[in-house]
Amino acid sequence: DTQTQQWQAMSRDHHLPPFSDYKTLNARGARIITRADGVYLWDSEGNKILDAMAGLWCVNVGYGREELVEAASRQMRELPYYNLFFQTAHPPALALAKAIAEITPAGMNHVFFTGSGSEANDTVLRMVRHYWAIKGQPEKKVVIGRWNGYHGSTVAGVSLGGMKAMHGQGDLPIPGIEHIDQPYWFGEGGDLDPDAFGVQVAEQLERKILEVGEDKIAAFIAEPIQGAGGVIIPPDSYWPKVREILDRYDILLIADEVICGFGRTGEWFGSDYFGNAPDLMPIAKGLTSGYIPMGGVVVRDEVVQTLNEGGEFYHGFTYSGHPVAAAVALENIRILREERIVERVKAHTAPYLQKRWAELAEHPLVGEARGVGMLGALELVKDKKTRERFTDQGVGMRCRDHCFDNGLVMRAVGDTMIISPPLVISTDEIDELLAKVRRCLDLTAKDMRA
Ligand code: PLP
16 A cells, blocks of 8 residues: 555545544545645645645745744743643733733733634533623623524534534534524525625624523623634624624624634734624634644633623633643744734735736636635626525535646635735745645536536
């Protein structure tokens, strides 16, 4: 057997990878990724692949950054681990908390560290309920999320999220979680213009609040731009209307910044992009550029003041504020700041990417090409005018396979193709990305005609 076949056998015999249909995977064999540099991956067969997903929306500074390796090894030598449970602290966690406060929206100056985005959302659920209990309103405990939202794979993450296929496994959501529709204009907007649709879906929030009881709602949780759901960019009218409703009923806003955070939109956080002032922000992914697991919840000062009055918050993780992860995150933020990567995305590479991306709307297979910052989505359709979809549900997967076979990682969410490249991608690499996308769209169109 070749080395690749040996690895595939190990996968089949011993490994249960996430989000996988094991039968299908084992039949075709896992693709083995062995190394990476810049915006490129290499597989075990030596193929060079442009990673237009930055891993899983996370490798913001690109692969192969020696400074991050150095930061990790330095910290491992100095203090590889210590917990934060015994009224203890260590310099990396403290320096990181301060650095995060410097880049987050005004009035958000504290962070609770977790090991992942899912743990951040478990934390945020407990935290908002705890907050209202301290304020003497323990009945304010329902959290409203959105259909097709994604907040992770733990029990709380799946429950807050709105992925019906996930709810169907494990008897979820847990009680006390409600969902409203997403602001998905292309798919669900019908004949409405985008802003009218944005207001209409935002108003569902108010109807849900009144249905459940206006004194029972703790918080609304949403991604500024829904990522895993298909890069759902809300119409301009959406967020201002949501904010107005939340203020009217004294409900906290949780902006899940796990994808949008750390520069993805060309601003530091998606909330900055939309001019939102959330009360709590789960973060992860771009916090360390994915080099090491870490997440957290950034908390508004007013919420912290209340938590301070609540006695001990019985919550935390062995790896909360892990010193090595914190050292890597700190160095990652230093790179983002000193190389002015977020500013460069906003002023230079995002406008370039978005201009070229929009041109894809001319392709016969593309019903809509949308994007913000370093995020993009293409809606694959059978009929551009009527937005009729292919009955063959596999069109996205087909396109994704063509991409992989032609040296490009582009993700398929149903019939929506998605990119989220490293923020450091150059304009030449964007040209290469676009050329590959076009070729794969052509190959997919040919399949669909056959
Ligand atoms: N929240 C959002 C918006 C995400 O996209 C993700 C992961 O994709 C998560 C939470 C969960 O993060 P993790 O996979 O680190 O648990």
